[in-house]
Amino acid sequence: MTCDRCHSQISKDQSYEWYGKRLCEDCYIDVLQPPKPCDPAAVASAKATRAQLGLRGAEGLTPLQKQIYELIKEKGKITRDELARHFDLPQWELEKQFAVLRHCELVRGFKEGQTTYLTLMTNQDAKC
Ligand SMILES: [Zn+2]
Structure with a gap:
């Protein structure tokens, strides 16, 4: 699968759900904006x-x-x-x-x- 944000290749266990989107870890951290x-x-x-x-x-x-x-x-x-x-x-x-x-x-x-x-x-x- 690919990340919905940066379109890089990610495996299932590297993907994160965010409002119905699949994101890679980097993008997930980004959108969470700690x-x-x-x-x-x-x-x-x-x-x-x-x-x-x-x-x-x-x-x-x-x-x-x-x-x-x-x-x-x-x-x-x-x-x-x-x-x-x-x-x-x-x-x-x-x-x-x-x-x-x-x-x-x-x-x-x-x-x-x-x-x-x-x-x-x-x-x-x-x-x-
Ligand atoms: Zn990404």
């Missing part, structure tokens, strides 16, 4: 929602987000690759989860040499 990792408005609204619900820390996250949060907490720092392997998730799926955690100001990325790690955000960390 929230920008550093979007102050999204951070504010995520925080407001959580504050309204009286949520703190890992409360109010999905089970998967909690597991990601707990794993990072346990390890101190972790790369995206390690996370993807641990949860057996594609990178783009992980990015979506990470974006939520970041919007809730629970997790941040930092660079050490050439490697980007994820770590828990502390109150001392600068915003974005």
Whole structure:
């Protein structure tokens, strides 16, 4: 089969349904348009929602987000690759989860040499 958007050849298990269209992974990620990792408005609204619900820390996250949060907490720092392997998730799926955690100001990325790690955000960390 072919991707309805970019018309590249894809196999069935590489295809994604999106409003009745068949898309390759790249196009699917594109159309989903995950929230920008550093979007102050999204951070504010995520925080407001959580504050309204009286949520703190890992409360109010999905089970998967909690597991990601707990794993990072346990390890101190972790790369995206390690996370993807641990949860057996594609990178783009992980990015979506990470974006939520970041919007809730629970997790941040930092660079050490050439490697980007994820770590828990502390109150001392600068915003974005
Ligand atoms: Zn495509």
